[in-house]
C-alpha cells in the first residue's frame with residue numbers, strides 16, 4: 001500500500017462489560033486517529049467458544065463475520081484489560097478463532113497493535129505481554145513501539161470522558177505510529193500473501 005492510500009483499522013476490545021474502560025480508551029483513540037484513517041469496532045460478545053473438534057468449514061456465522069472484517073482491515077487494534085495477570089478469555093477466544101488454519105489465517109502478517117488498561121498500577125502490561133507472545137504463534141506483524149499501557153485506568157475518565165491529557169497524547173502518538181507501521185508492513189505482507197505456505201499444525 002502506498003502512503004497516500006487511506007487506512008482501515010479494526011478494533012477488538014477484550015471486554016464485553018457495559019461501561020468498559022477499554023472500550024472507552026478505544027473510543028478516544030478513534031477521535032485522535034489521523035485524517036484519512038478509518039477505525040471501526042467489532043464486538044466479540046457473539047462469538048461461541050472455540051471447539052477445534054467441530055467443523056470449521058464454514059466457521060460459525062459470528063466467526064465468519066469477524067474473520068471477514070479482519071481480512072478486510074489494513075491493521076488490527078487489540079484493546080485488552082487484564083484478568084488474573086493475563087489475557088481475558090473473550091479476547092484469547094477471538095485470537096484463537098482467527099488463528100486457524102495455522103500460518104494461513106487472517107492474522108498471518110497482519111499488522112497488530114496492542115493497547116489497554118486496568119485498575120492496577122501496571123495496567124494490562126502482563127496481559128499485553130502474553131498477547132504479544134500469542135501473536136508470534138500466528139505470525140502476525142506486531143507493532144513494537146510505542147507501547148500503550150494505562151494503569152489506574154478508572155481514574156483517567158470523568159463521567160465517561162477521558163480527563164487525562166497525557167493519556168490522550170499517548171493515544172495520539174500510538175495510533176500515528178501504528179499507521180506508519182501499517183504502511184511499512186503492507187508491501188511485505190502483500191508479497192508474502194502471494195506465497196503458498198502449507199499449514200503445519
Ligand SMILES: Cc1cc2nc3c(=O)[nH]c(=O)nc-3n(C[C@H](O)[C@H](O)[C@H](O)COP(=O)(O)O)c2cc1C
Nearest residue numbers: 015017020021022023081082083084085118119120
Ligand atoms: C476475573 C477478573 C480478574 C481480574 N484480574 C485483574 C488483574 O490481574 N489485574 C488488574 O489490574 N485488574 C484485574 N481485574 C480488574 C479488571 O481489569 C477491571 O475490571 C477492568 O476495568 C476490566 O476492563 P474493562 O473496564 O474494559 O471491562 C480483574 C477482573 C476480573 C473480572
